[in-house]
Amino acid sequence: MFSYYLQLALRSLKRSPGLTVLMVLAIGFGVAASMTTYSVFRAVSGDPIPWKSSKLFVPQIDMWGPKGRSDNGEPPDAMDYADAMALQRAHRAKLQSAMYQVSPSVVPTGAGKHPINVSGHAVYSEFFPMVDAPFRYGSGWGDDADRQRAAVVVISSKLNEKLFGGANSVGRSVSIEGKDYRVVGVLDDWNPQPRFYDVVNTGGFSSGNEDVFLPFERAIDVGMPNDGNTNCSEIPAESGFVGLQHSSCVWLAYMVELDDAAAVSAYRQYLDGYARDQQQAGRFGWAPNNRLRSLPDWLDSEKVVPSDTKVSLLVALGLLIVCLVNTAGLLLAKFLRRSSEIGVRRALGAQRTAIYAQFLTEAGIIGLAGGVLGLLLTGVGVASVSWVLPKDIASLARLDAPLLVLTLLVATAATLLAGLYPTFRASRVQPAWQLKSN
Amino acid sequence: MEIGPILASLRKHRIPALLIVLEIALACAVLCNAVFMIGARAGEIRLSDAIDEQGLSVVTLTGADPERASSEIPRNLDALRRIPGVQAVAVLNTMPLSGNGWNVNFTTRPDMKPTDKGSINSNIYLMSEGADRALGLRLKQGRMFGSEDYASSTMGATFAPETHVAIVSERLAGRLWPGQSALGRKMYMDKYWYQVVGVVADVLRPTRAGAGLPGIYDTVFFPMQPTDVLNYYVLRSAPADRDRVARQAEDTLARLDPGAVAEGKTFVDMRGDFFSGASSMVWMLVLVCVVMLAVTAFGIVGLTSFWVAQRRRQIGIRRAVGARRGHILSYFRTENFLLSAAGVALGMVLAFGINLYLMQHYEVDRMPWYYLPGGAIALWLLGQAAVYGPAHRAAMVPPVEATRSG
Secondary structure, X not given: OHHHHHHHHHHHHXXXXXXXXXXXXXXXXXXXXXXXXXXXXXXXXXXXXXXXXXXXXXXXXXXXXXXXXXXXXXXXXXXXXXXXXXXXXXXXXXXXXXXXXXXXXXXXXOXXXXXXXXXXXXXOOOHHHHHOOOEEEEOOOOHHXXXXXXXXXXXXXXXXHHXXXXXXXXXXXXXXXXXXXXXXXXXXXXXXXXXXXXXXXXXXXXXXXXXXXXXHHHHHHOOOOOOOOOEOOOOOOOOHHHHHHHOOOEXXXXXXXXXXXXXXXXXXXXXXXXXXXXXXXXXXXXXXXXXXXXXXXXXXXXXXXXXXXXXXXXXXXXXXHHHHHHHHHHHHHHHHOOHHXXXXXXHOOOOHHHHHHHXXXXXXXXXXXXXXXXXXXXXXXXXXXXXXXXXXXXXXXXXXXXHHHHHHHHHHHHHHHHHHHHHHHHHOOXXXXXXXXX | OOOHHHHHHHHHOHHHHXXXXXXXXXXXXXXXXXXXXXXXXXXXXXXXXXXXXXXXXXXXXXXXXXXXXXXXXXXXHHHHHOXXXXXXXXXXXXXXXXXXXXXXXXXXXXXXXOXXXXXXXXXXXXXXXXXXXXXXXXXXXXXXXXXHHHHHOEOOOOOOOEOOEEEEEHHHHHHHOOOOOOOOOEEEEOOEEEEXXXXXXXXXXXXXXXXXXXXXXXXXXXXXXXXXXXXEEEXXXXXXXXXXXXXXXXXXXXXXXOOOEEEEEEHHHHHHHHOHHXXXXXXXXXXXXXXXXXXXXXXXXXXXXXXXXXXXXXXXXHHXXXXXXXXXHHHHHHHHHHHHHHHHHHHHHHHHHHHHHHHHHOOOOOOOOOHHHHHHHHHHHHHHHHHHHHHHHHHOOOHHHHHOOO
C-alpha cells in the first residue's frame, strides 16, 4: 500500500512542479539556516570534558568584600595569590591546582633561529590527572618537582613538532626565557574548547595553542609574569610581579576535583571555615560569601556561550517557523485542490486513515526532499562559517553524522507537522458533495 | 472598494487566511528584530574614532628586556622614523581596538574610593612624545603635553602613572563634569591625582570593558617617558603606504631586538579583527532576512494562486455581470491588504514581545518604536508585490468562464 501512496504522491508532486519546488526550497532553507547556527551553538555550548565535568569544581572566595562584589553579590571570579596558596597548602580536595597564564619566549635550537612567543600555563602537578590531559610521550611531573621548583616542562605536540621534529623529546632540554627546562612530557593533540580550566583568561574560546606547562612555584620563583587578566579593587602597595603577589588583586584560576557529594559538601565547609578564620584574623570584615560551582555551572555563570550565538540560533529558528507556516499554507492549497479526487476515493470505499496515509506520505516526501536540500545547504553553511565567524569558534563547527541525521529528521518531522492540518482537512472532504458538484 | 464581500469570503477560508496572517506576522516580528540588530551591529562596526585610522600601522613588540627599555625605545623609534613614507612614530602602552585594555576607575573627589559607585571606569593610554601627531589626535580644548610633561612622567612604583597631567576624551569630560569645562580640574585614582590640561575628540577604547558600548569613548591620555610598559609602536604614513610600512616596521624591530617578537599590522586590519564577530552577525542576519522575505513572498503567491484557481468560476460570473478587470484586480489586492494589515498588527506586537525577551536574556537594547511601522510597511509592500501576479491572472479570467461548469 505504501508504495502505491508513494507513486500517487510522486505523480501529484510532478503535476504542480512550481508549488513542489517552492515547498522544498522553503523547507531546505529553513532547515539549513537552523542547522548551521545549531552546529555553531552545539560547538560552543558543548561540555569540554563530559566524562568528568561533574567532578570538577571552581572555588570562589570573597576576598574583596561587599564593595568588590558584582551587582548580584557574586565574589570575584578569580583568586588572589594569598588565598590560592592557602587553598593549595591545605590540599583538601582529591586533586587541585592553582594556575596562571604565561607567555614566555622559547628559543629553538639551531643557529639563526628567531625566538618565538608561546603561551601556556603555570600549574601544579595535579593539574594533568585532574583535566585528563593526554600524553603522547612521558607524563606530567611529580609533586616532588612542585616542591623543588624543578626546571621541567610539558610541551604540546605542536611545539614538539617545531622544536624536535615530532620525535620523542622526553629528557631533552628547551630554552625558556633564557633558562633550560627538561621536557618530561609531550601532550597529544589536546585543545579543549571551551578552555575550561582557565575560562577567565581565555574568554572560553581560544584559537591560540597551549604550548607549555611549567611548575607553578618555579614560574613564581623566576618571576615569569602573568599574561592573563589582573583585576584589582585597590592599587597594589608594591610594584611589579612580586607586588602583585602581595596584593589583593585577582589573577589566578583555581580548580579542584571532588569525586562525590560528601567530598563536595566537605570542601564547601572547608571554604566557609577558611573564610571565617580570615574574618576572625581581621583580614575579611564580612561573613563568608564563597562559591563552589561545578564545571558546567561555572561555564554557565561565566557566560561562555557568546550571546550572539544564542541570538543567531533564535533568529534561525524564527526563520524555520516562517518556512513551516508557509509550507502548511501551500500544502493546504495543494490538498484541497484535489477535493474531487479525494471524493472519488472516499466514495469508492477508502477509509479516512487511507486518506491520511496518502497525504502524509506526500508531505513526508516533500520533507525528505527539503531535508536533502537542507543538508547540502547546511554543508555549504558550515563550510562558510569559517570566513564569517571568528576563527576560534568557526573551527569548532562541523558536519558530522548526528547532525546529518538530525537535519533530515527535523525537515521530515517539521513537514509532517505542517502537513497535519491540511491532511485533516483533506480527510474531512464530503464525498457526496464533491461528486455532486461535478 | 467594498470590504464586506471580501470579509465574507475570507470567513469561508478561515484557515488559509489565518496561515497567511500568521506568516506575515512572524515574518514582520523576525524582520523588525533582525533589522534592528543589523543596525546596532553596523553602527558598532562604524563607530567613529578621532585618530588617523587609514594611515596607521601598529607593531607590537613583546619579550624585550624591560631593564633596557629607556635606551632601546628611542633607538627603535629612530629606526622606524627612517622607513620611507613614515610621517610620524610613537609608542604607547596599548591601542584602540587592540583588545588589550588598561582599565582604571577615576573619581572627581579625593575622598572617593575607586571602588565607589560614582567612579567611572576608563581606559588609560600612556604615550611617548609625539604620539599626538602619530595618532592624529584632534585637540578640542586646552593644550597637548609639552616636552617637560613627557620627561617628568614615569611608571613609578605601582600600576598608576606618576604624573600630574592628563588629557581626556570629550565624552569622558562630559561624564566626569557634566555641563562644565574639564580644563584645570583634577581627577583622582586612590591617592593619585591628575589635572586635566586638554580635551581631545573621542578616541575608542581597546576593549568593551567598563560600561560596555556606552563607555567605549571613556579614555584618558598620560605622557610617559620610554619605559617597558610601552610596546605598541605606531607609525603614520599615507594610506597607500600602510601595508608596506607595517611589514617594514615589523622587520626593523625584529632585526633590532632579535630576542623579542615583533608583530606588525595596519590599523584597518586591527579594526576588522576587533569587529569580526559583529560583521559575521550582520551577514548572517541579512541572509536570514532575505531568505525569509523570499519565502513569505512565495508563500503569498502560492496561496493566492490557489484561491484564484478555486474561484475562476466566481470571477467569471462577476466579469459577466459587469465587473471590470480593475475591479477583480483591486478585489485581490484589497484582500491581501486586509490580511497583511492583520498580519503586521499581530507582527508588531510579536516583534515588541521578542525584543523584550531578548533584552531580558541576551544583552540586546530596546528597539526604537519606528522599527515597528518600518517593518509593517515593508511586509505590506511585499504582500502587494507578491499578490500582483496572481491578481493579474485573476483579472485575465474571461467572462465566458461563468458558463462553464465545474
